[in-house]
Amino acid sequence: MQEYTTYVYEKSKKKATKRLFYNLGILAALCAVIYMFVAGILGIGLSIIGAIGLIVTIIQMKNYDDKYMGITAYGDRGAKFIISETGFTMGDSVLPFAELSDLVIYVDEYAGKPRELFGMHHGGNNEITFTYKGQPYNVNYIIKNKADFQQVEKLVAKIESQTKKA
Structure with a gap:
């Protein structure tokens, strides 16, 4: 079974303001x-x-600092987060896709991805939204590099094809 282990990205308004x-x-x-x-x-x-x-x-200098600081310049790593073909695991909690509704998984950036003008992405603006037991959730997660980005894209494509069949 294919899976990707990462961390929840917790945005920090203080760090984002400092970075601005x-x-x-x-x-x-x-x-x-x-x-x-x-x-x-x-x-x-x-x-x-x-x-x-x-x-x-x-x-x-800006590019080096973006690469060196990475995700910590804008927020912090949170709980360990695993995306698998059957569901999500966050800490001790397991959320099977069968129990989730309105599931959308965004795979947008990885740490070190060049920006349009200059600088680099920090890798934490990847998002998962879903509803679990009537409660909406929104989780940002981190993708470390381009190889992981491609792995997650393939995994998400597999998940989307499986959840459409169900």
Whole structure:
């Protein structure tokens, strides 16, 4: 039986706010470098090379920090979470798919996935929504890397085909 072991992702508003200010600081630094280039403050001969070098350095710092901090920059790992072909296991609780309704499993990102502009995804915005005994639930979980992402995609496709038959 195929399964994927991961952790519940618990978002932290405090950490997300701190990260927002960090990202705004990076954006401000990029704007300052571009302004210094346009205003000629960096010097005539070194302005183009200096501006490009500073911009590349700032972007690389951001990418390195995103990769190094990963999920802990935005939240914390919670309980151990297992997705299998027959159900979910969270801690000591087992939730078979037969007892769940309105099940939707989103597989959106993995840690280190490049963002559209610059930076990397932290891997915790993968979501599972379902209803269990009349109570709606929403669980975010972590995918560590691209290989795991592909494994989870295949597992979810298998789960969806099995739950549609039932």
